[in-house]
Amino acid sequence: MGYAFDLSDVRFLRSAEGSDVLARCADLPLTTASRLADVAAVRAVAGDHAPAVLETLLLRRRAVAKLTEAQHWLFTDDALQQATPTLVARHRAQRLAGRDVHDVTCSVGAELAELTGVAGRVLGSDLDPVRLAMAAHNVAGVALARADALAPVSRDTVVLADPGRRDTRGRRHDPAALQPPLPALLEVYRGRDLAVKCAPGLDVDLLDWAGEVELVSLDGGVREACLYSAGLSSPGHQGPVHRRATVLSSRDAAWTITDAEPDDTDVRPVGEWIVEPDGAVVRAGLVRHYGARHGLGQLDSHIAYLTGDVPPPGVxxxxxxxxxxxxxxxxxxxxxxxxxxxxxxxxxxxxxxxxxxxxxxxxxxxxxxxxxxxxxxxxxxxxxxxxxxxxxxx
Structure with a gap:
């Protein structure tokens, strides 16, 4: 679960003294072999705040692969685990560009950082005062409020939510066991433009959801399923979009495919190539659509392998x-x-x-x-x- 930060820790870490201590300790090895020496070195300059400093240094190093501003941010262990990777948050911010957005579970601010400058007015709220104090450091200047996500405190905004999926026993998979519970969240904001980040394994069929579900992958790994209410979904060429797969990469251009595209893919004998579509395409149920786009056939109608004589680029x-x-x-x-x-x-x-x-x-x-x-x-x-x-x- 990591170190339990309190507000006094955050005040110290945000202070000039705390910033100086973090900078002076930034190059410590922080390995298992160096642990005793590292602890002694940090205690010598941080005193009672040494545990908070050590945890912050460790979390910043873990966060580098996920968040572009990690070297300066404050985190808790749980907040970092659930934080949206920068490229994924940036993609969502582009979808919400120009709209006023209220992130009702803002945590330490990973989504807020990407919304700022892209969306209209941006508001973040959370029940946890420690995470809010960290968000104030991480995303300076954004309006923040302590509020329960199930008690609306804004009007006329897009509502963005990321229900907690972990407790002391690990991940929670039941939508009703999330924090806040997903069914309650959908009911409270019924009629509002709403985007809800969920685990990629979410069984959407358990929900009464008439909008769009977007599966997003990053560098080959499926990161999330995001529910978008109908008002936030762009129409497809052949009707409304209910399922979308978006493939993001830190190296190549992003691309997307939806269920509003043709799906006339045949079943055929194996050709020169076998292609397994990106996991986001598979989880979104868009294998046939992907095959039709690229002129591929299915090896079998019940499996995700496609075949053809010319594979798509970038796979x-x-x-x-x-x-x-x-x-x-x-x-x-x-x-x-x-x-x-x-x-x-x-x-x-x-x-x-x-x-x-x-x-x-x-x-x-x-x-x-x-x-x-x-x-x-x-x-x-x-x-x-x-x-x-x-x-x-x-």
Whole structure:
């Protein structure tokens, strides 16, 4: 759970003295081996505030991969775990550009930082006074208020919420167990323009939600599902959007696909390439739409693998070298014929654990051969194996 900050800790960390202490200690190793020396060094300059300083230094280092301003921010452990990555928050801010926005669960300000300068007026509120004090440091100048998300204190704004998904026992998956409970949040703001950040595994069918659900991935990992009320969803070419997948990258341009696009994807035999769409596309149920956009077919109507002779740009695709009926013996022989030194195993629709199968293929100790990928899939009633080479398309 991390160190339990109080307001006196935050006041110290925000003070000139605290800022000086953090700067002087910023280059400490902070490793397991250096722990005793690090603690002594911080105590010498921070006194009773040493635990807060050490925790802040550790959290800032953890946050660098997630938040662009992490080197100067204040966090609690829980707040950092749930904070929206900068690129994801920036994407959402662009969707809300020009609108007045009230973040009713603002925490330490990750969303507020991206809304500022993009949205109209911005207001943040939270029940936790420590997180609010941290937000005041992290996003200076933004209006903040201590308020319960279920007791509205604003009018005529877009409402943005990120219900808490953790307690002392770990993650909570039941929408009614979130803080605040998701069904109560949706009811309180019924009729308002509303955006609610949720875990990517949320079962939206459990909710009475008539708006849009956007699945967002970043650098290959699915980060969230965001509920947008109908007033915040842009219409598609063929009607309203109910499902959207957005793929963000720290290297490449972002792209999006929706259920308002055509989904006339056929089922066909394997072609030169196998493509597994980004996880956001899969979780949003838009595999057929993605296939139609790129001229790909499905290997089977019930699995997410697509196939064709030209893979889309910017994806990890698998060039098919060989197709065979799957059995461990047949696969082992195929890999040995090709002199494989290692194998990546991807599975859809079969009860196969790659971690169990890999050592049974007995490639350990072989060297000098190619690293191959194997796609295992149920095609109709048949179990098929595709021996491939993996490529990143440009």
């Amino acid at each position: 990890r695709a698998f060039r098919v070298l060989e197709e065979l009926a799957y059995s461990e013996k047949a696969l082992r022989q195929a890999l040995r014929r090709r002199g494989a030194s290692s194998v990546e195993i991807l599975v859809r629709g079969l009860d196969v654990d790659p971690a169990v199968l890999r050592p049974r293929l007995k490639l350990a100790g072989r060297s000098g051969g190619p690293a191959l990928s194997v796609v295992l899939a149920r095609i109709g009633d048949a179990h098929r194996a595709y021996v491939c080479t993996a490529h990143r398309t440009s």
